[in-house]
Amino acid sequence: MQKKYLMTPGPTPVPAEVLLAQARPMIHHRTPDFSAMLMECVEGLKYIFQTANDVLILACSGTGAMESSFANCFCAGDEVIVARNGKFGDRMVSLAKTYGLVVVDLPYEWTEVVKPADIASALKEHPSARGVVVVQSETSSGVLNDVEAIGRIVAEYPECVFIVDSITGIGAVPCRTDEWKLDVVMTGSQKGLMLPPGLAAVTVSEKAWRARERSTLPKFYFDWKRYKSNIEKQTTPFTPAVSLVVGLVEALRMMREEGLENIISRHSRLAEATRRGCEALGMKLFAPPEGRGSAVTPVWVPEGVDGKKIVSIMKNKYGVTIAGGQDDYAGRIFRVGHLGYFGEFDIITTLAALEMTLAELGYPFERGSGIKAAEAVFMGE
Numbered sequence: 001m002q003k004k005y006l007m008t009p010g011p012t013p014v015p016a017e018v019l020l021a022q023a024r025p026m027i028h029h030r031t032p033d034f035s036a037m038l039m040e041c042v043e044g045l046k047y048i049f050q051t052a053n054d055v056l057i058l059a060c061s062g063t064g065a066m067e068s069s070f071a072n073c074f075c076a077g078d079e080v081i082v083a084r085n086g087k088f089g090d091r092m093v094s095l096a097k098t099y100g101l102v103v104v105d106l107p108y109e110w111t112e113v114v115k116p117a118d119i120a121s122a123l124k125e126h127p128s129a130r131g132v133v134v135v136q137s138e139t140s141s142g143v144l145n146d147v148e149a150i151g152r153i154v155a156e157y158p159e160c161v162f163i164v165d166s167i168t169g170i171g172a173v174p175c176r177t178d179e180w181k182l183d184v185v186m187t188g189s190q191k192g193l194m195l196p197p198g199l200a201a202v203t204v205s206e207k208a209w210r211a212r213e214r215s216t217l218p219k220f221y222f223d224w225k226r227y228k229s230n231i232e233k234q235t236t237p238f239t240p241a242v243s244l245v246v247g248l249v250e251a252l253r254m255m256r257e258e259g260l261e262n263i264i265s266r267h268s269r270l271a272e273a274t275r276r277g278c279e280a281l282g283m284k285l286f287a288p289p290e291g292r293g294s295a296v297t298p299v300w301v302p303e304g305v306d307g308k309k310i311v312s313i314m315k316n317k318y319g320v321t322i323a324g325g326q327d328d329y330a331g332r333i334f335r336v337g338h339l340g341y342f343g344e345f346d347i348i349t350t351l352a353a354l355e356m357t358l359a360e361l362g363y364p365f366e367r368g369s370g371i372k373a374a375e376a377v378f379m380g381e
């Protein structure tokens with residue numbers, strides 16, 4: 001037997017309470033019992049997203065929520081500013097092009113943070129742009145973009161909606177939807193919500209509803225209006241992911257019990273311990289100091305070490321699954337996820353497995369130094 005540890009930024013570990021809730025016998029979705037659960041989820045998500053806006057629950061992965069925001073906010077030929085510094089920002093560009101939008105592309109290196117001033121300049125140059133799209137927490141790079149500052153800028157343009165992919169942000173870093181004037185914010189269930197994959201949630205502001213009214217892009221399954229009119233009747237337009245909603249009730253109860261502030265500070269402690277642990281082992285962090293999120297820690301593979309072997313030895317020999325790099329960074333970085341149902345000893349375990357793996361690969365370092373640095377963070381030193 002080998003005990004398994006899932007240290008990836010999605011899917012993430014699912015607590016036993018949620019798994020047990022999902023194991024209950026199936027119920028029908030057109031029943032008062034299900035309606036009560038659905039409405040509890042909507043209320044709980046409003047708390048997690050820090051919003052009084054509408055929250056729509058979709059049966060799809062995060063990309064479906066991304067797609068729904070394009071289909072509902074725009075018309076073909078609309079100009080949309082996409083600032084991107086990773087794989088998921090790149091996906092936003094592909095999506096926008098798929099829907100016939102005119103992309104004002106603001107590309108950055110994956111190791112850079114999106115500069116709010118660049119968004120301000122792009123809006124000045126393209127004042128009729130109908131949308132600004134930013135990934136708050138770039139899972140591919142670990143970079144955290146300042147959507148609060150960008151929200152202030154976009155708010156000056158009454159016809160331009162601010163779409164934020166917070167798929168690995170929600171539940172890991174602050175995301176104050178209303179205070180920061182974020183029109184559309186989305187997450188996926190397999191991330192900070194501590195559920196299996198298959199559910200997504202999207203928040204829709206008044207401004208975004210106005211965009212929906214003017215939008216002419218084709219939509220059926222993802223038509224937000226159907227979800228709104230159905231949620232007003234405490235139901236969903238199509239068969240929902242019943243078991244995931246049942247699990248979400250439990251996950252949201254756990255999150256409320258811990259409290260959002262405590263959840264965020266737990267994540268920042270776990271991220272800090274991971275960072276300090278890896279640095280103590282002589283490795284370099286990928287994300288820049290001014291923009292490091294708490295969902296995932298990407299680390300440069302040390303010179304002379306085979307990055308793919310780090311990931312495979314950790315998984316096969318020690319049962320610890322971490323993520324490799326994506327696209328151009330495959331084999332060049334590895335990523336440790338700490339998003340959702342994670343505690344101190346998940347980090348200690350991962351650093352221990354990392355140390356044993358690095359030792360096997362002949363990388364020189366002082367054994368125990370990574371774990372010691374992480375312990376110091378947890379002990380408040």
Ligand SMILES: Cc1ncc(COP(=O)(O)O)c(C=O)c1O
Pocket residue numbers: 010061062063064088135137138139140165166167168188
């Ligand atoms: C930041 C971000 N955006 C979008 C996605 C896409 O979500 P999904 O794979 O659930 O479709 C992910 C998934 O990892 C993500 O991390």
